[in-house]
Amino acid sequence: MPMTITEKILAAHSGRESVRPGEIVNARLDLVICHEVTTPPAVEMLRKLGITKVWDPTKILVTPDHFVPNKDIKSAELTKALRQWREEQGIERYYEIGNHGICHALAPEQGHVHPGMTIICGDSHTTTMGALGTFASGVGSTDLAAGLATGELWFRVPESILFNLEGAPQRGVFSKDIILEIIRRIGVDGARYMAMEYRGSALPHLSMEARFTITNMAIEAGGKSGIFPVDAITEAYLAERTPEKGTRFESDEDATYAQTHTLRVDELEPMVALPGLPSNGTPISQTKAVKMDQVYIGSCTNGRIEDLRIAASVFKGQKVAAGTRAIVVPATTTVWKQAMKEGLMDIFAEAGCVISTATCGACLGGHMGVLGADETCLSTTNRNFTGRMGHPTSKVYLASPATAAATAITGALADPRDFLPKPVAEEQQMWGV
Amino acid sequence: MSLPTVLQGRAHVYARAHINTDEIIPARYLNVHEEAELAKHAMEDIDVDFVKKVQPGDFIVGGEDFGCGSSREHAIWALRGAGVKAVIASSYARIFFRNAVNNGFLVLECPEAVAAVQDGQTLQLDLEAGVLHIHETGATFTFVPLSDFAKAFLAEGGLLPYLVARMKGGAA
Numbered sequence: 001m002p003m004t005i006t007e008k009i010l011a012a013h014s015g016r017e018s019v020r021p022g023e024i025v026n027a028r029l030d031l032v033i034c035h036e037v038t039t040p041p042a043v044e045m046l047r048k049l050g051i052t053k054v055w056d057p058t059k060i061l062v063t064p065d066h067f068v069p070n071k072d073i074k075s076a077e078l079t080k081a082l083r084q085w086r087e088e089q090g091i092e093r094y095y096e097i098g099n100h101g102i103c104h105a106l107a108p109e110q111g112h113v114h115p116g117m118t119i120i121c122g123d124s125h126t127t128t129m130g131a132l133g134t135f136a137s138g139v140g141s142t143d144l145a146a147g148l149a150t151g152e153l154w155f156r157v158p159e160s161i162l163f164n165l166e167g168a169p170q171r172g173v174f175s176k177d178i179i180l181e182i183i184r185r186i187g188v189d190g191a192r193y194m195a196m197e198y199r200g201s202a203l204p205h206l207s208m209e210a211r212f213t214i215t216n217m218a219i220e221a222g223g224k225s226g227i228f229p230v231d232a233i234t235e236a237y238l239a240e241r242t243p244e245k246g247t248r249f250e251s252d253e254d255a256t257y258a259q260t261h262t263l264r265v266d267e268l269e270p271m272v273a274l275p276g277l278p279s280n281g282t283p284i285s286q287t288k289a290v291k292m293d294q295v296y297i298g299s300c301t302n303g304r305i306e307d308l309r310i311a312a313s314v315f316k317g318q319k320v321a322a323g324t325r326a327i328v329v330p331a332t333t334t335v336w337k338q339a340m341k342e343g344l345m346d347i348f349a350e351a352g353c354v355i356s357t358a359t360c361g362a363c364l365g366g367h368m369g370v371l372g373a374d375e376t377c378l379s380t381t382n383r384n385f386t387g388r389m390g391h392p393t394s395k396v397y398l399a400s401p402a403t404a405a406a407t408a409i410t411g412a413l414a415d416p417r418d419f420l421p422k423p424v425a426e427e428q429q430m431w432g433v
Numbered sequence: 434m435s436l437p438t439v440l441q442g443r444a445h446v447y448a449r450a451h452i453n454t455d456e457i458i459p460a461r462y463l464n465v466h467e468e469a470e471l472a473k474h475a476m477e478d479i480d481v482d483f484v485k486k487v488q489p490g491d492f493i494v495g496g497e498d499f500g501c502g503s504s505r506e507h508a509i510w511a512l513r514g515a516g517v518k519a520v521i522a523s524s525y526a527r528i529f530f531r532n533a534v535n536n537g538f539l540v541l542e543c544p545e546a547v548a549a550v551q552d553g554q555t556l557q558l559d560l561e562a563g564v565l566h567i568h569e570t571g572a573t574f575t576f577v578p579l580s581d582f583a584k585a586f587l588a589e590g591g592l593l594p595y596l597v598a599r600m601k602g603g604a605a
Contacts (some may be wrong), residue, residue: 074465138504140504141532143531146489189501383455
């Protein structure tokens with residue numbers, strides 16, 4: 001029976017020849033990722049039931065990320081509980097402050113995510129890791145507890161939506177613009193319960209980092225997971241990080257999709273999601289130059305090294321506008337160190353940005369840049385819901401790191417194409433001009 | 434534990450689509466997970482007066498895609514802690530729905546009822562028959578009755594207690 005990549009992964013993990021959308025399967029888990037907000041409740045549930053050992057400590061990864069470094073006493077208690085639990089369980093894949101990172105960026109970066117895996121985490125942006133050809137889905141604390149105790153979890157096999165991404169993005173257009181356009185088209189529940197699968201001639205133009213941004217926001221369309229096929233770009237990314245190759249699954253040509261969409265990536269312009277919902281995407285040319293009190297560059301969506309390089313290329317030699325605050329938050333410690341090494345930190349600091357350690361921070365209104373009443377923020381994060389980054393009357397706009405940096409420089413919503421370095425024409429290159 | 438088959442309570446209507454878990458329990462309160470603490474801030478970013486109005490046994494009536502966004506199970510705990518007995522919505526976001534079932538928290542899908550119920554009306558839910566009755570108007574609506582599986586979860590208080598009860602041979 002023809003199957004999609006998602007169906008093949010779920011079949012292989014539930015001892016089945018084949019599965020169909022709508023079926024319930026009990027799937028074996030390859031990786032369970034734990035952070036300090038949703039794991040301690042799961043641990044308490046297990047303790048109450050007298051379950052004292054996780055199923056396999058070698059298949060669990062732990063990092064505090066949401067409110068780190070501890071933002072207050074209660075958060076300190078959460079990270080303390082997480083730390084004690086991982087010690088008592090003997091979980092070795094633990095990333096303490098100083099090596100830590102936002103879990104969805106950290107786990108792939110450190111080589112723990114391999115094609116064909118099934119992955120859960122008590123966090124909705126777990127979908128990020130599908131960019132490496134995995135089935136990765138966010139769950140609540142009860143499911144997390146069940147997964148930690150048994151190494152298995154039930155899933156309804158999702159229908160898949162196929163997105164054909166065609167053409168090469170123009171200068172100033174990034175994967176964030178692609179996913180904002182997709183969510184604008186299908187809505188914040190357009191992929192509810194479904195897997196979002198990507199193919200097309202644009203894929204060779206999308207780095208692994210760019211792909212993570214797209215799968216990260218599957219949940220913002222209601223998706224259960226997002227997935228890219230494994231190709232040369234995936235393999236090169238893995239080769240730098242792990243000897244593991246994983247298992248490469250491919251969708252059959254005659255696999256069944258609930259919907260198929262084609263997106264001309266080469267026709268896109270930079271997108272901005274206006275406050276309220278991630279589906280409020282608007283081409284930058286149709287937006288007004290709204291004044292921004294703050295610009296936030298970071299998160300599991302857009303806090304990787306490529307994102308910081310893009311932002312730095314815009315900030316280079318420029319200053320953050322008076323009346324605007326800019327905050328840069330590398331997604332992991334490794335990204336932070338790399339940005340330091342490449343001189344990106346100097347560019348940000350000279351421009352007048354605040355640079356933070358890796359944290360989910362203000363993306364979810366935690367700390368490191370929470371908004372006050374009626375304040376506006378252009379953010380490279382994933383949600384612009386009411387109150388998401390602070391006061392319920394604050395307003396969040398979502399865009400790419402390039403658009404964010406351009407906006408920080410002008411102090412109002414700006415087109416990054418006016419600031420990005422111009423590509424050097426071939427003739428000029430030849431003459432060394 | 435036995436499950437009452439008829440529930441009665443007052444409706445708090447928030448019929449807008451896409452009420453998300455950041456609104457149900459803002460992330461600024463996620464540094465705790467005790468129900469009583471979370472309950473103080475239930476629905477705070479959509480209605481700051483909700484916790485003053487809600488009585489034990491009340492219902493929330495919501496629109497499409499209720500509970501979208503963050504996977505925080507804290508949203509269920511906040512509502513349950515505040516005394517909410519069930520949510521009746523046009524449809525649900527996936528993770529919220531799964532979390533509700535796993536907690537033995539009642540979530541019903543009934544778009545027709547959502548369109549008809551007014552804030553403050555008294556609703557009766559017959560879980561066996563799958564019927565929602567609006568006391569003030571006499572109108573009735575049908576919803577898909579709970580599966581035996583969901584009923585067992587509700588009776589035991591969620592997935593984990595259900596599994597433990599089953600291991601001990603206590604539940605079918």
